[in-house]
Amino acid sequence: MAKVILKNLNKTYPNGFISVKNVCLEISDGEFVVFHGPSGCGKSTILRMIGGVEDITSGEIYLGNDLLNDILPRDRHLAMAFPHYALYPHLNVFENIALGLRLRNFPYNIINSRVKEAAGFFEISSLLDNRIRDLNDLEKQRVALSKAVVFHPKVLLVDEDFAQDDDIRHFEMVQDILKINKELGITVLYVTNDGDEALALHKKIIYMENGEITEIKEAEPEED
Numbered sequence: 001m002a003k004v005i006l007k008n009l010n011k012t013y014p015n016g017f018i019s020v021k022n023v024c025l026e027i028s029d030g031e032f033v034v035f036h037g038p039s040g041c042g043k044s045t046i047l048r049m050i051g052g053v054e055d056i057t058s059g060e061i062y063l064g065n066d067l068l069n070d071i072l073p074r075d076r077h078l079a080m081a082f083p084h085y086a087l088y089p090h091l092n093v094f095e096n097i098a099l100g101l102r103l104r105n106f107p108y109n110i111i112n113s114r115v116k117e118a119a120g121f122f123e124i125s126s127l128l129d130n131r132i133r134d135l136n137d138l139e140k141q142r143v144a145l146s147k148a149v150v151f152h153p154k155v156l157l158v159d160e161d162f163a164q165d166d167d168i169r170h171f172e173m174v175q176d177i178l179k180i181n182k183e184l185g186i187t188v189l190y191v192t193n194d195g196d197e198a199l200a201l202h203k204k205i206i207y208m209e210n211g212e213i214t215e216i217k218e219a220e221p222e223e224d
């Protein structure tokens with residue numbers, strides 16, 4: 001089960017600043033949850049603690065029955081969507097998607113099938129032999145998301161700096177992330193400080209202020 005549980009989560013930075021205060025939250029398996037609040041309210045800090053790239057001051061984070069606190073980021077069954085692609089321009093699309101699996105010594109046949117599966121999912125199968133420098137931004141974004149899903153993560157963490165500079169690409173990225181959630185069943189934690197976007201997604205919204213959860217708004221049914 002990919003239920004995410006935050007229990008009395010706190011973060012005090014080394015300079016004494018308290019960034020996250022006693023956050024308690026349960027996110028169901030397969031849910032798409034939006035974190036929204038003004039800049040500086042602690043959204044990224046929470047995501048980074050879940051991802052394991054920021055120390056937890058106190059409290060617990062569980063994924064299913066597993067206490068994540070002391071598990072290395074790479075072993076957490078989570079993926080983070082990186083805003084700046086983190087792609088290698090001199091490698092082709094296949095090799096970029098395969099790289100993380102190769103570094104973890106996945107067998108060749110699994111790498112091959114996972115890369116093809118991800119490329120098919122994002123409709124970039126015809127680009128597998130192309131070099132990164134020959135892709136447009138949307139294609140690069142899909143390669144970056146492919147790199148995340150080949151690990152079959154249980155949870156995808158998306159911070160708001162993803163494609164913030166380009167409205168069309170941002171929209172496409174959101175559609176891809178909704179599809180990852182809906183069709184692959186991956187739980188998504190999505191951060192935005194855009195209130196209109198938070199509402200337009202029609203998902204559960206966790207409102208935050210000054211490091212605390214102030215309100216939780218349940219998902220509204222979507223109009224078709």
Ligand code: ADP
Binds near residue numbers: 039
């Ligand atoms: P958000 O993502 O909601 O904009 P952050 O989680 O990035 O907010 O930051 C929450 C608060 O913690 C902010 O006030 C920020 O200035 C502060 N902060 C972030 N990183 C550090 C750090 N390394 N040291 C001290 N304070 C920090």
Ligand code: MG
Binds near residue numbers: 045
């Ligand atoms: Mg942030």
